[in-house]
Amino acid sequence: MIYSYDALNVTIYYGKNLTFAVANVSIPGFLLAPVYVQRNEIVNAVGVPWEAGRTVDSNGATVFEVEIETNYRYEKGQRIKVERIKVERVKVEGCSYPLLSIEQFYVPALDKTSNHTSNTTIFFDLELNSYYPGTYTNPTTYYDALNVTIYYGQNLNLPIGNVSIPGFRQGRNKRTHRKETVTAVGVPWETARTEVSKGTAVFLVDLKTMVRYKLTFTKSKRYMLMLRGNVTVNDQGSMTKRNKKGVELSSVFVQVSNFAHVGGFVGFVLLFLWF
Numbered sequence: 001m002i003y004s005y006d007a008l009n010v011t012i013y014y015g016k017n018l019t020f021a022v023a024n025v026s027i028p029g030f031l032l033a034p035v036y037v038q039r040n041e042i043v044n045a046v047g048v049p050w051e052a053g054r055t056v057d058s059n060g061a062t063v064f065e066v067e068i069e070t071n072y073r074y075e076k077g078q079r080i081k082v083e084r085i086k087v088e089r090v091k092v093e094g095c096s097y098p099l100l101s102i103e104q105f106y107v108p109a110l111d112k113t114s115n116h117t118s119n120t121t122i123f124f125d126l127e128l129n130s131y132y133p134g135t136y137t138n139p140t141t142y143y144d145a146l147n148v149t150i151y152y153g154q155n156l157n158l159p160i161g162n163v164s165i166p167g168f169r170q171g172r173n174k175r176t177h178r179k180e181t182v183t184a185v186g187v188p189w190e191t192a193r194t195e196v197s198k199g200t201a202v203f204l205v206d207l208k209t210m211v212r213y214k215l216t217f218t219k220s221k222r223y224m225l226m227l228r229g230n231v232t233v234n235d236q237g238s239m240t241k242r243n244k245k246g247v248e249l250s251s252v253f254v255q256v257s258n259f260a261h262v263g264g265f266v267g268f269v270l271l272f273l274w275f
Contacts, residue, residue, distance in 0.1 A: 003032040006071040010041070013065040014048050022048050022064075029070075098141055098170070099129040102205055102231055103177070103246040104239060109189055110196050111237030120184045122150060122161060124205070124231075127246060128176045140214035141170045144222070148180070151204040152187050160184045167209075200232040200240055207249055 008027040013020055023045040104125035108116040126148070130141050146165040151158060161182035170176050195201040207227045213220040227249035232240045239247070 002074065004073045005029045005032060008039075008068055008070040011067045012043070012045065013067070014045075015065070020047070022046060032072075098211070099248060100207065100225070100227055101127050101129070101246040101248045102229060102239065103127045104179075105203070105205075105231045105233065105247075106239070107184075107192075107201075107203075107233050107237045109184075109187075109237070110192055110201065110233055110235065112197075112235050114237065120187065120189075122182045122184050122203075124148075124150075124180060124182070126165070126178045126180070126207075128170060128178070130170050130172065130174050130176075140172050142212040142214070142219065143167045143170065144210040146178070146207060146209040148182075149206045150182060150184070151206065152184075152192070153202055154204060156204070156206075158186060160187050196233060196235040196237075200234055203231045203233060205229050205231055205247075205249065 006029045008029070010025050010027065011021050012023040014022045023043045025041050025043045027039050027041060102124055104123070106123040108114055108119035108121065111117070126146075128141075128143070130139075144167045146167070147162070148165065149159045149162040152160050161184045163180050163182050165178050165180060168176075192201045205228065207225070209225050210222040211225055212222050229247045229249040231247050234240050241247075
C-alpha cells in the first residue's frame with residue numbers, strides 16, 4: 001500500500017510547556033511505500049534559556065517536546081481514506097554537557113608589538129570541560145575527531161583554516177586542553193590590521209564532533225555536537241576576554257528518532273541548532 005503525506009508541520013517546545021514554542025519547520029509532503037523513510041532537518045531555535053537548559057531532569061537530560069501534525073491518504077478498496085496524525089509531548093533528551101570553550105587565541109600577524117607580522121598562523125587553546133555545577137551526572141565522555149574550522153568575520157563561505165583533533169576519552173569531572181596551530185589562508189590582513197587598530201577584529205570558530213557517554217554497563221549512542229563562537233582579537237593579536245573568561249562555543253543539538261504509524265513507517269531525525 002502507498003501512503004501520500006501532506007506537509008508535516010513540526011513544532012519544538014522547550015521544557016514541558018506546550019505554549020513555549022522555540023522552533024518550527026514544515027517538511028514537504030511525499031509518497032511513502034511500506035518502507036522506512038528518514039527526514040533530516042535543521043532549524044533555528046529562538047527564546048531558549050540556554051543556561052537554564054544546562055539544568056537537567058532526574059534522568060540526566062534536558063527536556064524538549066516535539067509536536068508533529070499532518071494528513072495522510074491511502075487507498076482502501078475504491079475509496080481514498082484521509083486521516084490526521086498529531087503527535088504531542090515526545091520527550092527529547094539533549095546532552096547538557098560537556099562545555100567547550102576557546103581559552104586562548106593568538107594571531108601573530110595582528111600583533112603590533114611583534115616582528116612576526118608575516119606569520120600567518122593562528123594558535124588556539126580549546127578547553128573541554130566535562131563538569132558543570134548543578135548537572136545530574138558528569139560521566140566519562142568519548143570524543144570522535146573534533147573538526148575545527150576558523151573563519152574571518154562572519155563569512156561562512158570563506159574558511160581560512162581548519163584542523164582535525166584526534167578523538168580521545170575524557171574522565172569524569174575533568175578539564176582537558178587541546179592546543180593547536182593552524183595556517184591561515186585567504187585572510188585580508190590589511191583590513192584586519194585596520195580593524196584591530198580601531199578596536200578588534202572578529203574570527204569565528206566552528207567545531208563539529210560526535211560524543212558518547214559511559215553508562216553503567218555499556219556506552220551511550222553517539223550524539224552530535226555542532227558548536228560555534230565569535231572570538232575578538234586586539235592589536236596585540238590576542239583574544240579579548242570578559243571577566244577573564246574564555247569564549248564558550250555555544251549551541252544546542254537535539255536528535256529525535258521517531259515514529260511508526262498505520263502500516264507505513266515514517267522515521268524522523270530532527271536536528272536543531274542555535275548560534
